[in-house]
Amino acid sequence: MNVYADFQSRLAAMLEKRVAAGELLRDLDLDRFVVEPPRDAAHGDLSTNAAMVYAREIKLAGSTPRAFAESLSADLAREPDVLKIEVAGPGFINIVLKPEVYQQVLRTILVEGERYGAGPRSKSGPVNVEYVSANPTGPMHVGHARGAVFGDALANLLQFSGRDAVREYYINDAGAQVDVLARSAFLRYREALGEDVGPIPDGLYPGDYLKAVGETMAREFGPALREKPEPQWLPLARKRATDAMMAMIRDDLAALHIEHEVFASERELTGADGGVDRVREAIEALRAKGFVYEGRLPPPKGAPSDDWEDREQTLFRSTEFGDDVDRPLIKSDGGYTYFAGDIAYHKTKIDRGFLTLVDVWGADHGGYVKRMQAAVAALSDNRARLDIRLCQLVRLMRGGEPVKMSKRSGDFVTLREVVDEVGADAVRFIMLMRKNDAPLDFDLAKVIEQSQDNPVFYVQYAHARVRSVLRQGQAAFPDFDLAPSAFAGADLALLTDDGERDLMRALAQYPRTVLQAAEAHEPHRVAFFAHELATRFHAHWNRGKDLRSLRFVNENNGKLSYARLSLVTAVGLVLASALSILGVSAPEEMR
RNA sequence: GGCUCCGUAGCUCAGUUGGAUAGAGCAGCCGCCUUCUAAGCGGCAGGUCGCAGGUUCGAGUCCUGCCGGAGUCGCCA
Structure with a gap:
């Protein structure tokens, strides 16, 4: 139940009737107006700008926005759940709803539980969310965490809003750095065989985490590899090292409750180990569309670079799609560029039927956004949309x-x-409290810290406090059935205090917040909502200190207590729902 | 130099996809604990939304140009 969306469609119907009656132009874009909670609560429960966004059309029809608003209000006033309506300013229509609407919201929450606010199954098709995609050359560091958490929460959010979301990790296991990793592991292998390898040379990975790989190889191969030439041991070491690194990374991610459904290997796409060369296929697919050619690039402007070598190379015509220059697909050593592999990977996403793609990258990759979007546009004939969310650094x-x-x-x-x-x-929670593109x-x-400075604690405490109040209520009224579905018999008309109304208003906004957050790919809005709801709950709880009559549990008034406990329950359910989208636990108590 | 992102209270940040008098938290000041956990709540004060134009009923939000900061700039991933 989304009060705002509900009125939006009712208003749209009213506008359509006026179009049909010849009062307004025929092709009115009914998506342009909004029904939203006004910033200032004094303006009522709902506010719409419908009379203003169509000012031009209204003028053409010989009226003014203000007059049109008055006329629309007359229609709206006849709606059964509207208590009061007024036109304000240049043509805002402000609506005050009957209390029954919020009582209905509350009932909906109690019936739907943590599904309240979830979207119906979307017709827009599945979404592919690719995130983390760190090189398998070592453990994850904190810088990776932000993108990891962001991508995971976004996938949760999209699923909650009704989309199918698939979580993917692209393993960059094809470049030179995994060869370096393999050599580093080989050194640890020799060390494990008892050789004194001395300090790890510059240019190799020195981390202790490779020792285990070396020991495993020593057990597996004995000394057999030691005297072999590099081309023979390198593939063996590479496989074992990258497998071990990926296992470690998956462990690190699991500690954050993050699990991907699909792991795609760059190396596999190149066909380097005997499979189909998907990169070549992708390049040929683009060539067939006329977007690949052999040519020369102008040298980079600005700081002159010493190792610039003018040469003819295989280029993707990304400028066709808004990029600044065309981009190389083949390196001077004949290998594929990283970009070429990524094109092939994104082609597999499109081939698997995804038309909505989200990539979560570090901000240092911002320069690659345009070319990747260009590639997706070219590969899908402009049918697929790639949104790339850049995560700023973490200090x-x-x-x-x-x-x-x-x-x-x-x-x-x-x-x-x-x-x-x-x-x-x-x-x-901290990673999600900030917009992804802000440091x-x-x-x-x-x-x-257990204080209100710490939003994690603050929000979790609100949930714990809900549970505590419910325990208190149960103690005071042992006969109460506090299961959410049992509250159907509660007399919600007893909830008349401003603080209670305030909480119900906040709860009514949850579906709208979730929907907008999902559409904007901005999970931080859910975090802010949770914080806001927690604030209102703490505030109202505290009023009960000054005024005993406002407490949720009143020993001598069972009916009232029961109604209030249903509100408390609803707050708890919505807090838990928001926290679950963020992937944060909703504790029973804070001790 | 090109491109991308950012610039909002002393500090850290929101700002409902263009809405009404721009909001929180921290820091500062003033209040509130014989408690449904004060691990919290209320109040006061604090602003040329980087600057200058433009678009329109209306701009922190969209467009252009500057200023300042971050990132990035063929063959790294």
Whole structure:
């Protein structure tokens, strides 16, 4: 039940009738107006700009927005659930609803439970959400966490809003750096065989996490590989090292409650190990459409680069789709560029039937957005839409001081360390409280603080407080059935206090918030909603300190207590629902 | 130099896809605990929404140009 969407369609019907009656132009775009909660509660429960957005059409029909608003209000006033209506300013229509509407909202929440606000199954088809996609060359560090949490919450949000969402991870296991990884693992293999390898040379990965790979290889091969030439052991070491790294990364992600359904290997797409060369197929598909050619690029402008070599190469005509220059697909050594592999990967998404694609990248990849969108447009003949969400950097702090992250390898802070220290809930919620394209300070000291400075705690506490109140209510009235569905018999008309109304208004906005957050691909809106609802709940709870009569549980008034406990239950259900979209737990108590 | 993102209270950030008098939290000041967990709540004060134009009934939001910051700029991923 979405009050705003409900009135939106009723108004649309009224406008259509006027069009049919010849009062307005024929092809009126009925999506242009909105019905929204006014910023100022004094303006009522609903507000619409319908009379103003069609000002031009209204003028043509010989009226004014204000007069048109008056006339629309007359129609709206006849709606059974409208209590009061008035035209304000240049033509806003403000609607005050009968209390029964909010009582109905409450009943809906109690019946639907955590499904309240969830969208009906969408007809827009499945969404593909690709996120994390970190190189399999070591453990995840905190920088990866933001995109990981963002992508995961976005997928949750899309699913809640009715889309099918598939979570994918693209494994960058084809480039030179995985060869470096393999050599690093081979060194650890020799070490595991008892050889003194000394300090790890520059250019190899020094992390201890490769020791286990070396030991596994020593057990598997014994000394057999040691004297072989590199071309013989490299593929073996690469396979074992990348497999081990992916297992480690999946473990790190699991600690954040993140699980992908599809892992796509770049190396597999290139056909390097004998499979079909999907990259070549993708390039040929683009060539067939006329978007691939052999040509030369102008040298980069600005800072002159020493190693610029003018040469003819295979180029994708991304400028056709708004990119600045065309982009190379084949490197000078004959291998595919990263971009070429990514094109092939995105082609598999399109081939699998996805027309809505979301990629979550670090902000340092911002320069690749246009070419990737160009490739998706070219591959799908403009049918697929690729939204790329860039996540800004995370600055790790402790008590206001930046945590030093030396470039010296092995000295970075791993994701696992942070999760072990502050917990998955804190990491997830903080990362989601900020818009993804704004930088974020993550303070290790603050996020475990139990105070209102810490939004994780604040929101979880609101939920715990709900549960506590319900326990108190049960203690005071042992006969009460506090199962959500049992509240059908509660007399909700008893909920007349401003604070209670305020809470119900907030609850009524949840479906709208979720819908908008899903459409905008902005899970942080759900986090802000949860925080806002928590604020209202804490505020109302506190009024019960001054005025005993406002407390949820009144020992000498069972009917009233029961009605209020139904409201408390609804608040708890919606908080739990929002938290579950964010992937954060809703605790029973905070101790 | 090109492109992308950002610029809102002293600080950290929201801002309902163009709506009404721009909102929270922190920090500051003033109040509220014989408690449904004060791990909280209320109040006061705080603003040329970077600057200048433009679009229209209406701009923090859209367009153009500047200023300032971050990222990025063929063969890294």
